[in-house]
Amino acid sequence: MAFLIFRYNQDDGKLTSVTPYDEIPYGFENQDNAVGIEYDYDPETEFISALVLSEDKTTVTNKYPEKTVEEQKELWQQEIDQAVFSHNLNICVGIIKSQVRVLIEKLRFSELRAVELDALNGNNDNQITLARWRVAVRDANNAHEQLLLSSVTTQEQLDQFNLNWSEKFLSENPVPEFD
């Protein structure tokens, strides 16, 4: 008989670990994010991470019934890999988006000059130039983000994907400057 502890993420309630112990770990108490239960665990027939708790957290079941230990391990690994890939994909979307901010920050001085010159000239030509550049930045970002989401489906592809779109954009679309 083993004492299993199921630990859950405090943020989203997802199961983060199932660990077998030969005794109740010192200091352990059942809590919302950690549930301990005695279970007749046999590592010869069950992979520990294939075990889950029922919704009322009273019964242990195997989420891959009828599978060998090796098959259970493989199925579990596939789930983990998919979760990691999704997480990493989100991070990469964030990295792509963050380049918009970096580029737009480069306009600070140009924005001041554009307003000043347009006031003197009685038009808004320079401000329109800046607005168009900002729109182009966002369009380039959206296109790159879309390219990532539509073309990358595996971690290997993600590792190869070049997230830096802003360098090429800047070389083709220099920051507008006004004399």
Add this chain to the structure above:
Amino acid sequence: MARTITSKATAISTRTQDPYTQPAFAVYGSHANSHGSGFICYNHNLEIHSVFTGDSNNAYSRFRSQAGGGAPEFYNNYNNSTYMECHGVPSSNSEYVSNTCNTGYLGHQNLFSATEYSSAAGYITTDAGRQRKSECFRDVMTIVNEENQDYAIFGYANGTSGTLFSAGPRSAMRYYGEMLQSGIRRFNIIRTGGTDYNGCHGSGCYNVKTKKLAIIEYNTSTGRIRPTVWNNVPDLRSLSLNGEAQYFGLTQRSAAYTNQTGGPAYQFFQDTANRTLYNEGTHNLSSYSGTAEARYRHQTVLCDNGKIVSFTMTPSNGCVVHRWNADGTYEGEVWNGSWTTSYGYEQGSRFGARWQVTTSGKYVWAYCPSYYYGAGVYWVCIRVSDGKFIKFQSNDSTHGRASAPIGMNSMIWTYTANADGPGIYWKVWELDYYLAILADGATVGLDDNYTNYVLDCPTNTTNYPTIVPAMYDTSMFHNNTTPRTIK
């Protein structure tokens, strides 16, 4: 009432400083692509020591941690590199800063530590920098019963010749630059196990109280390990900090030579009359998928009573704890934690088992990831006086664990979960208490009853921070009237 001002000097006979006000660890967070990066350092009372944080925007009178617009060189060039970022979880990734194997006696592989004299809470290095530092984390051997933990000893696997031994300051980069790169300040300790024995990396322990040095050797024929204990060894702290001591007796040469082959320390470790051989263990370490880690790295504690406890990461199996009796007989494998795929230093020197020691020098904890490169943990804490140990395992495929010594006999244990809101998850464990009340080999619930919403991390939004152990003056915790004196 008017004060009397005199020009006469005031005599001060004693000067005191509270050792607990020294830095203990820094929380490191980085979301440099948009949400800032930096360090918040806490002292041994968990009060603030120092802060060093960069802004993701250069308009707010702080240094900029985001690429572009004048960020410092490393932040500018390596921004968004996974090795310094906290926006991802270790899981099966090999790079993240919060990997379980990233902290150790030498601090943090990817980051620099605060010291008792530093004003900043920490700083970053480059990808190449952490690779170099990690070679030192691989080689550093344990030191126990030491009040002055200002030095480190290193062992480099030298094949059938034995163990290339170095002693120097407690500095990963000093070891890398002077010993690994330049090849000075090191000499070979002969292998003593027998014909098939090879030297290992970082597999030894210096017990200051008993003046003994244990060295583990690996038998390539049987797949087993065997300790040698060197008795009445020279003062290794003196050897470490007074570099010239290693060269006493050397002859000036006109011809080139590589490793040191002279001096009293070298001579001592060539004489087999100075050593006691323990029996070979019976656990075959040659069959694990990550053979180099299992064969050639053993986090070892030489206890005051002569027992030896050794923690070995066994990649894609878990870990094995061996223990030898004081008479040199092998007690056996006292724990084999197991779960799933994991990797040791055969995948790179930045992976594998690590160790740390309490300020008192009386409790050593050794640990390694349980999932791939840096998630989950196998952990043991060994009482130096008698070899009693407690253990913990977490089958966590997502997050890492990071720890540091705090106070005299305690360890701060942190869980690198999402700190967006709660800050870092932590708990201080009084190791002398738990080693006293728990049975030998008992399990302690390190992942239970974390505290959060107390220790902030220097970034925001979704992030998985880690901690960086500080390099403080441990002698101040002891009644040592002449700290830092080198004999």
